[in-house]
Every structure is written in structure tokens, then in C-alpha cells.
Amino acid sequence: MSSPIHHHQFLLLGAGELGTAFLPHLSSLPNTHITIAIRTPSKYAHLSGPNTSLLSLDISGPSEDLAKTFANYSTVIICTGFGQPAGTITKLAKEILQAGLLRKEAGLGKLWFFPWQWGVDYDVTGDCGGLMPLFGEQLQVRKLLRSQAAQSHVTWTIVSTGIFMSFLFEPFWGVVGEEKAGAGFVVRALKSWEHKVTVTSVSDIGKTLARVVAGDVESEDRILYIAGDTVSYAELAGIVGRVTGKNVRREEWTTQHLEEELAKDPENLIKKYRVVFAGEGVWWDKEITVNYKLGMPLTGVEMYAKQHLAA
Secondary structure, eight states: OOOOOSSEEEEEEOOSHHHHHHHHHHTTSTTEEEEEEESOGGGGGGGOBTTEEEEEOOTTSOHHHHHHHHTTOSEEEEOOOSOSOTTHHHHHHHHHHHHHHHHHHTTOOOEEEEOSOOSSOHHHHTTTTTTOHHHHHHHHHHHHHHHHTGGGTEEEEEEEOOEEHHHHTOTTTOSEEEOGGGOOEEEEEESOSSOEEEEEOHHHHHHHHHHHHTTSSOOTTEEEEOOSEEEEHHHHHHHHHHHHOSOEEEEEEOHHHHHHHHHHSTTOHHHHHHHHTTSSSSOOOGGGSHHHHTTOOOOOHHHHHHHHTOO
């Protein structure tokens, strides 16, 4: 088990949905200072506080300069999201490795790195047969860390979370939707009714992350799994009906159907994601998760549905 944090200096890259959700949990840890790195700090002045400061940083900048910046912090957590140019997450990983060497030269402790891997199991998905180059890049980042982190004075932890809980209920995702004229709901299964999906709320990701960095779980150079819930699509349909008290129409989108829909619109990112989530690596049993082993209560699908779907 890792040692508890002492005067820990965090660098949090990004202040979007995930980064913002991390702040209250990380800032509650003792002897901790968090620096939030964003391109335009003036837009995020409301996030600064007693142990939180802002830093202007452009992650597309020169690698040498970024490595020097990263070396000033004991932990770097990437929350920049998927909306970055191809190659960005690889560039950041290489800069972290260089920062680790700079810390070693300066006689400082190892740099602890949490890459942007808050999602599915990229070791399993790979690039999804060429469908998702970004997923393939995520896998290459894992290989890079496994092969070079130790000699670069870097410790890494990957936290696999499944998709964000809210995403499961987004209308554009198409899995849960309201019928016209209040006639009830529709739930669509990706692949089959027995197929499953793992989901976690962004706040619960932050809650679990705080326990990880506090040293409550062995996390050095490994992949951790968390899950607010793992449900089959049949279970999801039952939850929606139970929570709303309304009729739920069930519609199965088989893998063949999803691939045919994508073939009609091959650049549609949502349709690509639906094909991906009809495959493997997108769910895991709750019993293997960090939160389960720590006995942490997290928001499940039924609780979330009660908060957002109940009349």
C-alpha cells in the first residue's frame, strides 16, 4: 500500500466536467495544494481557493518547456478530455517521462502520473479494428508507460471508470429516451439484452481518486477499476420502468444493425461509439473494483435514474 501523502503538490490539467468534479475531493485532503492548468485562467477564477491556484498552460506548447513545468509537481492528473488533436496524449506521456528524469536529476521523488484513461479497458478494445484510432493511441500510451516509466523516475496509475453515468441517459446516445406525448420510455440494448455496460458518475470518480492518492489502495504502476454500477441492458430497462412507473418499450440494436447504421454514416462519432460499446472491454464486475474493496458507497444506475427520471 502506498504511503500517505505529505505536502502533496498536484497539477490538474483541465477544468472541464471531470477536472471540476475532482476538485472538492482532492482539495479536502490534508497538506495538499492543487494547481489547475488551463489555457485561460481568467475564465476559471471561481475555482481558486485556499489550497487551489491557477496556472496558464498550453499543452500544445514545446515539450521541453512543458516537461520543466511538470517536474515541479509530485502528481500530474490529466483531465483534458478527448477533444484534443491526435497525438496529444502521447505527447503528454512523453513529456511526463522527461519530467520524471528532471526530478531524478534534482534529487526529488518520483512523479506520479494519472493519464487521460478515464474510460474503458483499452487493453481489451485496442483501436476497435481501426474504428477508433484514439483508443489505439490510448493503448500505445499504456505500452509506453509499462516499458519506460520505471527508468524515467515515474510512477503511473490508470483508473478505468467505464462511461460517465450521465452519458448513459443522454438523448443523443439513444439508449434511454422518452417516447412522444409522454407515452413512456424506450430503452435500446446495444448488442443484446444480456450485454453490459459499466458507468460511474464524475463525482464518484473524484471520490475514489482521493482514496487512491491518499494511499488507501495499492496503485503503483497498475490499472485500477472502479464502477458506480455495471448493468445489463435488460436490467437498465427494468430500472427505468420501476423508477418512472411508465411503460418501457424495448428495442434491441444488434451488432449487425449498429454496423449497418454506421456504414450509412461512417464519420458519425456517436454511431462509432455504439459499435464499440457493443463489443468487449466496456464493462467489468463490481467485485473487482477499488470502490467495492474499500466498501465505498457510490451512485448506482437506479439511484441516478431516481434523481433524473422520476416525475
